[in-house]
Amino acid sequence: xxxxxxxxxxxxxxxxxxxxxxxxxxxxxxxxxxxxxxxxxxxxxxxxxxxxxxxxxxxxxxxxxxxxxxxxxxxxxxxxxxxxxxxxxxxxxxxxxxxxxxxxxxxxxxxxxxxxxx
Amino acid sequence: xxxxxxxxxxxxxxxxxxxxxxxxxxxxxxxxxxxxxxxxxxxxxxxxxxxxxxxxxxxxxxxxxxxxxxxxxxxxxxxxxxxxxxxxxxxxxxxxxxxxxxxxxxxxxxxxxxxxxxxxxxxxxxxxxxxxxxxxxxxxxxxxxxxxxxxxxxxxxxxxxxxxxxxxxxxxxxxxxxxxxxxxxxxxxxxxxxxxxxxxxxxxxxxxxxxxxxxxxxxxxxxxxxxxxxxxxxxxxxxxxxxxxxxxxxxxxxxxxxxxxxxxxxxxxxxxxxxxxxxxxxxxxxxxxxxxxxxxxxxxxxxxxxxxxxxxxxxxxxxxxxxxxxxxxxxxxxxxxxxxxxxxxxxxxxxxxxxxxxxxxxxxxxxxxxxxxxxxxxxxxxxxxxxxxxxxxxxxxxxxxxxxxxxxxxxxxxxxxxxxxxxxxxxxxxxxxxxxxxxxxxxxxxxxxxxxxxxxxxxxxxxxxxxxxxxxxxxxxxxxxxxxxxxxxxxxxxxxxxxxxxxxxxxxxxxxxxxxxxxxxxxxxxxxxxxxxxxxxxxxxxxxxxxxxxxxxxxxxxxxxxxxxxxxxxxxxxxxxxxxxxxxxxxxxxxxxxxxxxxxxxxxxxxxxxxxxxxxxxxxxxxxxxxxxxxxxxxxxxxxxxxxxxxxxxxxxxxxxxxxxxxxxxxxxxxxxxxxxxxxxxxxxxxxxxxxxxxxxxxxxxxxxxxxxxxxxxxxxxxxxxxxxxxxxxxxxxxxxxxxxxxxxxxxxxxxxxxxxxxxxxxxxxxxxxxxxxxxxxxxxxxxxxxxxxxxxxxxxxxxxxxxxxxxxxxxxxxxxxxxxxxxxxxxxxxxxxxxxxxxxxxxxxxxxxxxxxxxxxxxxxxxxxxxxxxxxxxx
Numbered sequence: 001x002x003x004x005x006x007x008x009x010x011x012x013x014x015x016x017x018x019x020x021x022x023x024x025x026x027x028x029x030x031x032x033x034x035x036x037x038x039x040x041x042x043x044x045x046x047x048x049x050x051x052x053x054x055x056x057x058x059x060x061x062x063x064x065x066x067x068x069x070x071x072x073x074x075x076x077x078x079x080x081x082x083x084x085x086x087x088x089x090x091x092x093x094x095x096x097x098x099x100x101x102x103x104x105x106x107x108x109x110x111x112x113x114x115x116x117x118x
Numbered sequence: 119x120x121x122x123x124x125x126x127x128x129x130x131x132x133x134x135x136x137x138x139x140x141x142x143x144x145x146x147x148x149x150x151x152x153x154x155x156x157x158x159x160x161x162x163x164x165x166x167x168x169x170x171x172x173x174x175x176x177x178x179x180x181x182x183x184x185x186x187x188x189x190x191x192x193x194x195x196x197x198x199x200x201x202x203x204x205x206x207x208x209x210x211x212x213x214x215x216x217x218x219x220x221x222x223x224x225x226x227x228x229x230x231x232x233x234x235x236x237x238x239x240x241x242x243x244x245x246x247x248x249x250x251x252x253x254x255x256x257x258x259x260x261x262x263x264x265x266x267x268x269x270x271x272x273x274x275x276x277x278x279x280x281x282x283x284x285x286x287x288x289x290x291x292x293x294x295x296x297x298x299x300x301x302x303x304x305x306x307x308x309x310x311x312x313x314x315x316x317x318x319x320x321x322x323x324x325x326x327x328x329x330x331x332x333x334x335x336x337x338x339x340x341x342x343x344x345x346x347x348x349x350x351x352x353x354x355x356x357x358x359x360x361x362x363x364x365x366x367x368x369x370x371x372x373x374x375x376x377x378x379x380x381x382x383x384x385x386x387x388x389x390x391x392x393x394x395x396x397x398x399x400x401x402x403x404x405x406x407x408x409x410x411x412x413x414x415x416x417x418x419x420x421x422x423x424x425x426x427x428x429x430x431x432x433x434x435x436x437x438x439x440x441x442x443x444x445x446x447x448x449x450x451x452x453x454x455x456x457x458x459x460x461x462x463x464x465x466x467x468x469x470x471x472x473x474x475x476x477x478x479x480x481x482x483x484x485x486x487x488x489x490x491x492x493x494x495x496x497x498x499x500x501x502x503x504x505x506x507x508x509x510x511x512x513x514x515x516x517x518x519x520x521x522x523x524x525x526x527x528x529x530x531x532x533x534x535x536x537x538x539x540x541x542x543x544x545x546x547x548x549x550x551x552x553x554x555x556x557x558x559x560x561x562x563x564x565x566x567x568x569x570x571x572x573x574x575x576x577x578x579x580x581x582x583x584x585x586x587x588x589x590x591x592x593x594x595x596x597x598x599x600x601x602x603x604x605x606x607x608x609x610x611x612x613x614x615x616x617x618x619x620x621x622x623x624x625x626x627x628x629x630x631x632x633x634x635x636x637x638x639x640x641x642x643x644x645x646x647x648x649x650x651x652x653x654x655x656x657x658x659x660x661x662x663x664x665x666x667x668x669x670x671x672x673x674x675x676x677x678x679x680x681x682x683x684x685x686x687x688x689x690x691x692x693x694x695x696x697x698x699x700x701x702x703x704x705x706x707x708x709x710x711x712x713x714x715x716x717x718x719x720x721x722x723x724x725x726x727x728x729x730x731x732x733x734x735x736x737x738x739x740x741x742x743x744x745x746x747x748x749x750x751x752x753x754x755x756x757x758x759x760x761x762x763x764x765x766x767x768x769x770x771x772x773x774x775x776x777x778x779x780x781x782x783x784x785x786x787x788x789x790x791x792x793x794x795x796x797x798x799x800x801x802x803x804x805x806x807x808x809x810x811x812x813x814x815x816x817x818x819x820x821x822x823x824x825x826x827x828x829x830x831x832x833x834x835x836x837x838x839x840x841x842x843x844x845x846x847x848x849x850x851x852x853x854x855x856x857x858x859x860x861x862x863x864x865x866x867x868x869x870x871x872x873x874x875x876x877x878x879x880x881x882x883x884x885x886x887x888x889x890x891x892x893x894x895x896x897x898x899x900x901x902x903x904x905x906x907x908x909x910x911x912x913x914x915x916x917x918x919x920x921x922x923x924x925x926x927x928x929x930x931x932x933x934x935x936x937x938x939x940x941x942x943x944x945x946x947x948x949x950x951x952x953x954x955x956x957x958x959x960x961x962x963x964x965x966x967x968x969x970x971x972x973x974x975x976x977x978x979x980x981x982x983x984x985x986x987x988x989x990x991x992x993x994x
Contacts, residue, residue, distance in 0.1 A: 030134075030138065050164050050165045050170050051165050051166075051173055054131075054135065054171075055173045057174075058177040062177060076144075078137065078140075079137070080138070080141070081130075081134040
């Protein structure tokens with residue numbers, strides 16, 4: 001397998017759901033848009049694998065956190081499958097966000113103990 | 119989501135990916151990528167759409183089912199591609215599962231399921247038990263209870279909620295409107311028996327206490343008689359029927375399911391009804407069965423100890439009479455199953471062994487097939503098939519075989535169960551024996567267990583090795599699949615060992631049956647027809663009337679064409695123990711108080727009885743027509759009685775003092791040879807009294823010896839009896855051989871069933887052996903070709919292949935023989951005149967096993983030795 005030369009990372013295990021839910025907070029979007037958004041917002045640092053994106057979307061739909069509907073795209077003259085955040089999804093986002101915060105703080109305390117800030 | 123939505127969901131995923139991919143392509147073009155490259159660029163950034171769609175669909179978890187459907191499709195196709203294998207495998211499974219299910223149905227109904235009575239766990243039978251070691255020599259004795267003992271137990275102890283009793287009886291049921299007379303099996307039950315069991319009459323009521331007296335004339339019908347003879351008309355309750363010529367009032371009808379103690383019973387009368395009142399006061403007339411219901415707050419040991427104390431007191435009061443010292447309990451369920459528990463257990467073991475062999479055989483066949491598909495499996499696992507997927511595929515295949523076999527087997531078992539129940543005459547029928555939900559569940563579990571066993575072994579073995587190794591091995595077959603061959607040989611060894619155990623058990627049972635069958639009962643058995651009748655006491659109320667009928671009948675029968683001789687007596691040899699009585703010898707010093715008096719079987723015989731049945735006279739004379747009621751009392755004894763009680767003296771001219779029959783001295787006029795009262799039991803001391811004394815309460819057996827097939831007399835004789843007394847029913851028209859066979863019925867049935875299972879197992883094992891060796895030959899064709907090209911002789915090849923195939927057979931044989939030494943102990947008590955370690959049986963089983971194994975190996979080995987080396991090397 002070829003090695004990556006540019007500094008890139010795959011989406012951290014378990015955070016993809018949160019990222020998708022957060023993205024959908026802006027409004028309904030289709031799979032391609034969501035992937036592009038995450039990639040663009042992180043300046044191409046996070047690489048979106050379609051092989052994980054679509055299963056993740058369907059997983060969220062199955063859990064009832066998002067709903068999907070085929071809708072006309074405003075700029076293209078075609079239908080796309082748009083995902084929309086549900087009320088349950090909103091609550092889940094809050095839960096995942098707070099979990100992630102705790103996680104990040106916990107990791108931070110170990111990596112950069114107080115008084116040793118660099 | 120439902121299954122019909124799968125397609126919709128799939129289409130949706132496809133469309134979504136497609137639209138997003140197109141969008142990507144459009145965006146690529148908008149970024150200035152040339153249109154022809156845009157598609158590829160989009161695919162590059164997107165990834166493999168097929169893979170993505172598969173992964174996405176997996177989210178909806180229908181993948182599992184889909185792949186199961188695919189496996190099913192593949193398996194069905196594979197099975198159809200080799201119909202020979204499939205049919206054999208399905209048949210083997212059907213036989214094994216069918217036989218096991220049938221036997222389970224019977225075992226469950228007879229041994230496991232509760233009796234259909236109220237709180238059946240608290241019901242116990244109580245018997246008398248004698249301490250005399252000679253009575254316990256063969257087995258622990260459970261002696262029927264004397265009526266006075268029963269009454270004392272009931273009134274003097276309080277550990278049981280209630281104690282009831284029943285006794286055997288039979289009646290001649292005569293019709294009101296000229297219906298045919300019929301001998302009906304009856305039971306006399308105490309008035310509290312039905313409430314104790316928790317059984318109510320479906321029409322009318324059960325007996326009352328006031329009806330349970332010697333002059334009582336109430337009767338209850340079982341459903342069988344009610345439906346059959348009285349057309350199920352409820353108005354029969356309250357009206358009268360005639361039993362032995364006496365009117366009885368029908369008070370109730372028992373439920374259809376009530377078949378205790380067996381299904382042949384037609385009527386119930388109260389216990390004391392029809393018995394002479396003095397018999398009820400006897401402590402030594404053992405004819406009752408006692409059923410007791412435990413009180414919930416009292417333990418069995420506690421309740422029993424009180425009965426035991428009463429019984430020991432009775433024993434001390436009657437030192438010289440046969441009154442038992444102890445009592446012995448047995449649960450009602452065990453009591454009903456006592457004769458069949460052992461054979462059933464043995465049969466279940468045998469059928470289990472056969473099931474195991476069947477599984478191993480199907481496993482063996484599957485191993486052979488998976489060996490042939492080795493390369494396919496290796497390539498598939500190299501392409502990324504997961505190990506679980508491959509195992510699952512094989513399991514699905516064996517599941518299909520087991521399922522098809524299971525369904526066929528379940529149908530088979532329905533028929534087999536019916537056959538078994540109708541053939542096995544002494545299966546207790548208090549519970550109905552039929553397949554139900556539990557049996558079905560058992561069959562299902564069996565199917566899945568066999569599928570797992572038959573499928574898992576080959577599946578694991580075929581996927582166990584590394585892919586590379588498998589691919590390399592399959593390129594050159596000579597070195598390949600060593601481990602698989604070892605597995606097949608191990609399976610075969612187990613198969614053969616189990617077969618050997620089965621064969622030895624079957625051999626022993628058969629030999630023991632043959633011994634029983636050929637036992638000399640001590641009288642003529644060829645061309646002897648017997649039939650039973652019982653002269654009703656009401657019509658034949660004096661010895662003179664009885665003698666008139668009996669002598670008239672004998673006179674008529676003796677002159678019939680083809681009749682050589684006729685005998686009349688209470689019983690013929692081989693027909694059972696019947697009654698026994700105690701006696702003393704007036705010429706001998708009195709027996710010390712406290713020791714039991716001698717006892718002997720009671721028989722009656724007419725003057726021609728012994729010569730007709732060809733029982734030799736050893737001393738003295740036979741009866742003459744002068745030995746009858748009113749003349750001097752005479753008796754004939756058998757050799758054993760003379761030997762036991764008159765050692766070194768001449769018994770003729772001495773006397774026997776017999777209490778029950780007139781409390782009188784009988785002069786011994788003759789000594790005859792011993793006969794067996796039952797095949798398989800040692801002979802007993804026997805006294806014969808003249809049938810013309812007129813004591814015919816126990817019924818009579820007419821035996822006719824003819825020149826040819828005696829069954830041809832049966833109709834003329836019955837017509838003659840009907841002519842003499844149209845109201846007299848005749849029963850049990852059988853030859854002595856049939857009587858003997860009937861008493862052996864179960865020995866022959868279990869022996870032939872076990873033999874059947876053993877032969878099937880032998881067949882399966884030899885097919886397995888043949889299969890393994892054929893497979894080995896095919897595998898080693900190349901190697902054999904090389905060997906022969908290098909100069910090996912055909913004989914060498916033959917020897918090589920034979921020894922290869924016979925080795926597992928020899929291992930299996932050795933293991934089987936060793937295992938048998940342990941296993942035969944289980945059937946030891948079922949054997950008669952056969953030692954469990956009978957060397958002839960062991961040797962012949964070993965020899966026949968070897969011969970069958972050699973035959974099974976010979977064909978493939980011979981084929982191997984005929985290989986043309988050029989041909990073999992070219993195919994390589």
